[in-house]
Amino acid sequence: MNRIAIPAVDTATGATAEVYAKVRKATGGQVPNLFAALGHLSPGVLSAYLDAEGALAAAGLGRKDLETIKLAVSAQTGCEYCVAAHDMLGKLAGLSADDTRAIRTLQPTGDDKRDSLVRFVIATLRERGTVPADTLAEIRAAGYGDKQLVAIAFAIALTVFTNTFNRINDTDVDFPAVQ
Known part of the structure; x- marks a missing residue:
């Protein structure tokens, strides 16, 4: 259960109502619990987050890669939400149920490029200091260039933010449960 009390989304006014309208437009009418909490507490932060997600979407990675990164990070931080x-979202982007299960559990997906991406993301999260040269060489050999490395770093950072807030709030999960 949410640790932070959030009023009903339909009662929002001002900047909160405006950012909820932006969310509804993007999601087809829904305001996920994470966005409801962020918008209530800090509409400016939610707006900045949505803008950042828009920039990330245009940063050079496809939806499958972005969802791979976000799922791997979320599984590592333990953010159930x-x-x-x-x-x-990974399945909607075209990942199979077997792919998402493998990503969550750090098992091979059978796609060498995707598996290299997961290894790179996990190494980036776990390693202290500079990412090792061999880790960087592997992701480059898999076909990710410098532009994609920026997008990967940005995706990790945005995901760590939402993971952290959800872990603080214990945000009610309003997505299908993961087995």
Whole structure:
């Protein structure tokens, strides 16, 4: 259960109502619990987050890669909310149920490029200091260039933000449960 009380989304006014309208437009009418909480507490932060997600979408990675990164990060941080969200969104982006399960559990997906991406993301999260040269060489050999490395770093950072907030709030999961 949410640790932070959030009023009903339909009662929002001012900047909160405006950012909820932006969310509804993007989602087809829904305001996910994460966005309801962020918009209530800090509409400016939610607006900045949505703008950042827009920039990320145009940063040079496809939806499958972005959802792979977000799911891997979320599984590593233990954010149940984001694991459920990115498992569903990953499937909508074209990942199979077997792919999302493998990503969550750090098992091979059978796609060498995707598996290199997961290894790179996990190494980036776990390693202290500069990412090792061999880790960087592997992701480049898999076909990711410098432009994509920026997008990967940005995707990790945005996901760590939502994971952290959801873990603080214990945000009610409003996505299909992950088995």
